Amino acid sequence: MKIVIAPDSFKESLTALEAANAIEEGLKEVLPHVEYVKVPMADGGEGTVQSLVDATGGTIEYATVTGPLGEKVEAFYGLLGDGKTAAIEMAAASGLELVPMGKRDPMVATTFGTGELISVALDQGVERIIIGIGGSATNDGGAGMVQALGGKLLDEDGSEIPFGGAGLARLARIDLSQLDKRLQEVSVDVACDVNNPLTGPKGASAIYGPQKGATEEQIKVLDANLAHYAYVIKRDVGKEIKDVPGAGAAGGLGAGLLGFLSAELKRGGDLVIEAVNLDQKVSDADLVITGEGGINHQTIHGKTPICVASTAKKYQVPVIALAGSLTHDYTNVYDHGIDAVFSIVPGVVTLEEALESGYENMKRAARDLGAVIELLGTGSLSQW
Structure with a gap:
């Protein structure tokens, strides 16, 4: 038996x-x-990296990255047993649990550390990256992530926009000429079990903003900023991501991964089943x-x-x-x-x-x- x-x-x-x-x-x-x-x-949420590492005989790797509020945090990712696949939980670098209750502020919280984790995984020579995007402290649409990977999000003066959902209002143009070229050689699969669009009454800001510390007034600002962000992505990158199911996951990180890394959003459990x-x-x-x-x-x-x-x-x-x-x-x-x-x-x-x-x-x-x-x-x- x-x-x-x-x-x-x-x-x-x-x-x-x-x-x-x-x-x-x-x-x-x-x-x-x-x-x-x-x-x-695992189903793509907390514990996914550990489960994938355990199931494949891989290893947990550690890296110091930028936390949600700009501080340094000790994060981790998994290098799976095949040596060619990395597994990342965005919450390890940009998660809500990294921010004390009284300091939670999606207007300034960034996904920069998640981008840094992706970069560190690329240093391992991986060919595939699996990213679980639950538990975020952010509402920046993945802007910080792409900045960490070499993308330029510029204001009218040609300066980088500041971190956080508030900074998206200043976005004038996107320049991906210096985006990490290694991204062209890897496939990126995203464990995403929600269908929220980027904006609107069921979007990232309206549904998940309150648990990240956003007030009612801030939710309106954040939603408008993400809509502007989606417009600039469509104009400068040629990707329509605003209404894609799952684009609103993790404060819009789903949209950033779709728009900048040509990622595929999949059900977390299915991704794990395939990987193991x-x-x-x-x-x-x-x-x-x-x-x-x-x-x-x-x-x-x-x-x-x-x-x-x-x-x-x-x-x-x-x-x-x-x-x-x-x-x-x-x-x-x-x-x-x-x-x-x-x-x-x-x-x-x-x-x-x-x-x-x-x-x-x-x-x-x-x-x-x-x-x-x-x-x-x-x-x-x-x-x-």
């Missing part, structure tokens, strides 16, 4: 690899002779076990367990999901390829207790699951 173990991280408790290790350890107590294949997963070659690993499996911290009504919208289940079902492989918490409406996952769902929490506990005991709870739940598989004795299961 072959069991593929492909969970996401259990946030604040277990990385995806730790979750997979716990599941394997528990199953082996009852099913020691089964072939186990561990594939740490999940199809090949599950094609001859007898069972797939996946999971994440919480399974609820949002799980069916591109979260890891559903992406894994969709892959498994192409090969008619049954799928079991383990979760820390289940909401009353979690059963909608049964219509999307998951055959059974179990909580790993043994009883009524506090959230803190559940997080601290994640590994043991996972191992115990997996051991019990293994016992059920053995007891059922379906087909030749009783021989394993």
Whole structure:
């Protein structure tokens, strides 16, 4: 028997690899002779770099870059096992969590550090870059990113516009003649699970500006500035990006990546599945076990367990999901390829207790699951 173990991280408790290790350890107590294949997963959000590195035998690399407010921060990216692919989480350089609550200001926050991370990855000679763009502190449309990569965003006097969403109002012309030439040799895939356009009532500023510290008045300014930015990009670069679904992701970084790096926006889970070659690993499996911290009504919208289940079902492989918490409406996952769902929490506990005991709870739940598989004795299961 072959069991593929492909969970996401259990946030604040277990990385995806730790979750997979716990599941394997528990199953082996009852099913020691089964072939186990561990594939740490993610959906493009926080933890994606770590999961891709763990799944491919890659390494985490560190670099000092410019933070959202211009300060220096220690960021990271992943060099995957093939040595030709880099994985970046923009939040590591330009994320909201890097800015204290009282200092959050999308009028000045920049994606310059994300561009610096891309440049450092290019120094490794990679041929492909995967970028997860969730959790941004910025609303600059990726202007800082392209500046870090050699692009010139100039005002009427020929000077570089200042950092942040406010600076876009001064943009007069774009000069990409000094943009890093190495970008022409790499493909850039963006993990983007939102469909927001760049501007308007569902755009970057209106929907995500408030959580980044923007007032109602600032949201209007930021939205108008992004519209101006899109106009100049269309005029000077020849790219129409304002209404592209996903352009508004990460404060408009989606638009910047489309406009300047000719990136492709893809569902995060699909990108990870491709990068870790999940199809090949599950094609001859007898069972797939996946999971994440919480399974609820949002799980069916591109979260890891559903992406894994969709892959498994192409090969008619049954799928079991383990979760820390289940909401009353979690059963909608049964219509999307998951055959059974179990909580790993043994009883009524506090959230803190559940997080601290994640590994043991996972191992115990997996051991019990293994016992059920053995007891059922379906087909030749009783021989394993």
